[in-house]
Amino acid sequence: MKIKELARDADGHLADFKLWNEEIAKELANEEEIQTLTDQHWKVINFLRKEYVEKNDLPTIRKITKESGVDTKELYSLFPKGPAKKAAKIAGLPKPKGCI
Amino acid sequence: MKNLVILGAGTAGTILANKLVRLLDADEYKIIVIEQSKVHYFQPGFLFIPFGVYKDRHVVKPVNELLSKKVNCVFETAKIIEPEKKRIVLQNDVAIPYDFLIISTGNRIAPEETEGLKESLWQKNIFDFYSLEGAKNLFKFLNDWKGGRLVVNIAEMPIKCPIAPLEFLFLADYFFTQKGIRDKVDIQFATPLSGAFTKPIASKMLSDILIKKNINVINEFNIARVDNSAKTIVSWDEQKIPFDVLITVPINKGNDVIGNSKLGDELNYIPTDRESLRSQKYSDIFIVGDATDLPISKAGAVAHFQVDILVKNLISYIQQKPLEEKYDGHANCYIESGFGKGILIDFNYDTEPLPGTFPFPIFGPFSLLKETRMNHYGKMMFRWIYWNTLLKGYKIPFIEPHMTMSGKKRPY
Numbered sequence: 001m002k003i004k005e006l007a008r009d010a011d012g013h014l015a016d017f018k019l020w021n022e023e024i025a026k027e028l029a030n031e032e033e034i035q036t037l038t039d040q041h042w043k044v045i046n047f048l049r050k051e052y053v054e055k056n057d058l059p060t061i062r063k064i065t066k067e068s069g070v071d072t073k074e075l076y077s078l079f080p081k082g083p084a085k086k087a088a089k090i091a092g093l094p095k096p097k098g099c100i
Numbered sequence: 101m102k103n104l105v106i107l108g109a110g111t112a113g114t115i116l117a118n119k120l121v122r123l124l125d126a127d128e129y130k131i132i133v134i135e136q137s138k139v140h141y142f143q144p145g146f147l148f149i150p151f152g153v154y155k156d157r158h159v160v161k162p163v164n165e166l167l168s169k170k171v172n173c174v175f176e177t178a179k180i181i182e183p184e185k186k187r188i189v190l191q192n193d194v195a196i197p198y199d200f201l202i203i204s205t206g207n208r209i210a211p212e213e214t215e216g217l218k219e220s221l222w223q224k225n226i227f228d229f230y231s232l233e234g235a236k237n238l239f240k241f242l243n244d245w246k247g248g249r250l251v252v253n254i255a256e257m258p259i260k261c262p263i264a265p266l267e268f269l270f271l272a273d274y275f276f277t278q279k280g281i282r283d284k285v286d287i288q289f290a291t292p293l294s295g296a297f298t299k300p301i302a303s304k305m306l307s308d309i310l311i312k313k314n315i316n317v318i319n320e321f322n323i324a325r326v327d328n329s330a331k332t333i334v335s336w337d338e339q340k341i342p343f344d345v346l347i348t349v350p351i352n353k354g355n356d357v358i359g360n361s362k363l364g365d366e367l368n369y370i371p372t373d374r375e376s377l378r379s380q381k382y383s384d385i386f387i388v389g390d391a392t393d394l395p396i397s398k399a400g401a402v403a404h405f406q407v408d409i410l411v412k413n414l415i416s417y418i419q420q421k422p423l424e425e426k427y428d429g430h431a432n433c434y435i436e437s438g439f440g441k442g443i444l445i446d447f448n449y450d451t452e453p454l455p456g457t458f459p460f461p462i463f464g465p466f467s468l469l470k471e472t473r474m475n476h477y478g479k480m481m482f483r484w485i486y487w488n489t490l491l492k493g494y495k496i497p498f499i500e501p502h503m504t505m506s507g508k509k510r511p512y
Binding site: 060061062063066072073075076077080081082097 | 256294320322324336337365366367395
């Protein structure tokens with residue numbers, strides 16, 4: 001499956017998170033101007049995917065920084081400007097619903 | 101005799117207690133309310149204090165006067181909830197056993213969670229308006245202020261009454277205009293959200309009003325710290341916003357007793373079934389109001405609809421019947437927009453705020469998603485309704501706990 005063949009929503013998030021793989025993550029990262037995905041990036045991506053599969057919902061930034069092993073400062077440097085949205089996109093997950 | 105314990109006598113807990121004493125047989129059920137404060141605050145009124153519209157006397161009443169005499173009130177802080185032992189241990193180590201527990205412990209601002217917020221400028225150039233003290237200090241400050249840069253900042257979502265920061269901005273614009281110094285005040289709004297509000301149609305409408313009022317919005321600003329010496333707020337990605345006065349809406353958290361009891365999530369909100377309002381973990385515990393983790397605004401206007409649903413489900417549970425009543429996420433909020441006008445929004449889990457009339461189609465008298473004088477009167481009338489009708493557990497005529505599409509129009 002190539003990234004061009006995959007259905008996406010208006011914000012560029014994958015329509016089906018099950019069609020995601022690590023190669024696609026790298027391409028999505030490039031779209032977000034992140035050239036290489038480091039181990040720390042993967043910590044966050046894998047945490048998001050695990051949470052999403054278990055709870056059918058994305059964790060808050062607070063939860064990510066508490067449980068993924070990446071602190072807030074680093075999270076913002078890994079995924080500049082809106083880490084919740086950016087990390088979710090690269091992880092092949094829908095856009096965070098944001099708040100209420 | 102069975103113990104029905106309500107933990108917290110804020111808006112939700114007070115309405116609930118007053119309704120239950122009328123529905124349950126006093127010979128069979130003892131209703132106990134545990135509350136740490138002897139005074140009850142009309143929290144929606146805090147918004148008006150910085151602008152001199154309301155004073156203390158408008159927003160404070162003794163808890164004793166608001167609860168039915170048939171309720172047993174314990175004024176003490178709860179230390180820990182022990183669901184396995186079915187009891188609550190208080191700060192003074194007295195344990196109160198329960199057969200049924202309703203948690204209505206609300207939430208609070210936690211300025212200590214943001215670096216530099218509660219330091220040298222706190223309550224001097226940095227104020228909150230979610231506490232009576234903060235709102236009163238801000239009133240004193242604004243009274244003497246000659247102008248400069250005023251920044252309103254939301255630290256992190258979710259917050260209590262997500263519309264209140266916008267109302268504050270609208271009222272600040274009105275206040276400085278009346279004072280004749282609006283041209284000397286630069287009003288900035290820094291928010292972690294990507295729009296002015298959380299729901300698309302309302303967000304667009306409110307954002308147009310902000311532009312019209314010459315209020316600048318800085319989106320996706322996630323505050324990391326306050327630099328007290330430079331008088332700036334700094335985001336996690338190092339954006340800096342200078343201020344002369346900062347109005348902060350600090351991080352909100354559920355009550356500490358929830359954290360101590362390990363009943364909540366990372367912000368001490370309790371996992372709650374979105375329809376029945378029962379705890380996801382314990383069948384004899386129900387949760388209502390700001391204490392839940394539900395994806396709906398934290399506000400009294402939400403809590404009072406939840407109470408109607410909760411009362412029915414609680415009684416079904418007591419009678420060992422299935423819980424059939426379903427909360428739909430209904431919220432209804434008057435938004436003060438300044439210059440004697442207001443906006444009304446009415447929505448639920450699935451339907452965002454839409455234009456139209458409320459509560460009756462065509463006749464209104466209130467207009468949804470539109471600035472009118474009548475909506476402003478609705479907002480100002482609400483204080484009387486709150487103290488005299490709502491908290492006493494009486495029904496507000498024509499207002500139903502479930503949202504209705506009657507009177508609403510989709511603009512698309």
